[in-house]
Amino acid sequence: MVEQRAPHLVVLTGAGISAESGIQTFRAADGLWADHPIEEVATPEAWRRHPERVLRFYDARRDQVRRARPNAAHQALARLERHGFRVSIVTQNIDDLHERAGSRHVLHLHGEILKARSSVDPRLRYPLPRGGIRLGDVCDKGSQLRPDVVWFGEAVPHFVDACEIAASADLLLVVGTSLAVMPAASLLEHAPLDTPCVLVDPEANALAPPGVTRIGQPAGQGVPTLVRHWQREGRLWLPETLVGAAT
Template sequence: MERRLKHLVVLSGAGISAESGLSTFRDFNGLWHHYRVEEVASLDAWKKHPKLVLEFYNERRRQAIEAKPNAGHQALAMLEQHYQVTIITQNVDHLHEQAGSSSVVHLHGELFKARSTLDPELVYQLQGTELNWGDTCEQGSQLRPHIVWFGEEVSQFKHAAHLVRQADIFIVVGTSLAVYPASSLLHHVPEDTPKYIIDPRRPELPRIPNVSFIQAVASRGLPQLARELIALESLAR
């Protein structure tokens, strides 16, 4: 009888993408071209000045298309040879997929997709980096970035919480666990599940059982942890 692969669930955040050269909202110091980030990443902003919002995300795509996966992304992809790996990411880039990860849930949307403003179920893969005013869906309505903006519902959260509750091992990397509701996923992990938090600055957390901290950036901490988990799995065979 074939042995079941353990389910390793990962919550990743902006820190892992930052190591590939992608700016985070924090890098902007709350500003982009003298605009507050909330002025280009909210439904209210879209209603007031949609062309500005479109240009903000066009610029993000131009930056993202030049980025390459780093050793952290690659370590997670390598773990699929030994575990069932599901990545729940707060990142809107596709660096996990580019590294070879096959199961990625994007909590906050995807940069290289657009969706209809009339029917949110109509989602399209973008060809290239530009989404412009006048680009419409098949029903004739303007397309918007397929991104969860400030104040919008995180529609993938329930699915993510379900996955986390099934985890045999849980890893947090590249996130300070300060953004809700993603930060609350840690509380959905079963108490007896081993949890690993990779962060160069150890975050302040409530008392949670079975947590190990690796104080390192993602590109160093993830390969280290991957080697340890692969060795553990080899011993268990």
């Protein structure tokens, strides 16, 4: 078993890893915004103008998340942690697939769809084990509940925490993200300069910035392959044969 003072794997996950579990992405041609313009469902202004529409949109997304199941990539990362590796996950996704797979150290940059929060005090958050949010559902301060997600135009409350996690990385693994969504994309800049960074994504060759190792495979293929290597060796490393074959 690898001790907790062993090298620290920090994983940044995006929509691509959840898409393999059947959750729609935002940027695909048939994605979430195809029928729902951002301005209508995912901004503070939309919430003020049409709260019912916003709640319906997120109720539908919540149902989709509940039906989804963790895939091979989620399971591999959880297995690596159970094997004794030090693993921290920073995710742009608002689903709970990492947790359901068994990962224990997960930071949600953009909130969690299976929780509600107060409209006046973001510290007041409530789990939604079933059902959704209705107009008239209020927090302990009497304010309407809203989805516990970060809307466009809102600050990312856990970004400082994510930067601190990235700064402690001995290896940074990026999975299923275009590295185009700010401020999450800037997390790579907070890792130590000599920290190796790997991008696992079918479009890795086109997406990866200079200096980032590219593994052009789906998350469900590339991540389990890396995890098997790390488990077998008992350490974090990048086998040249794997990287050379996948780029």
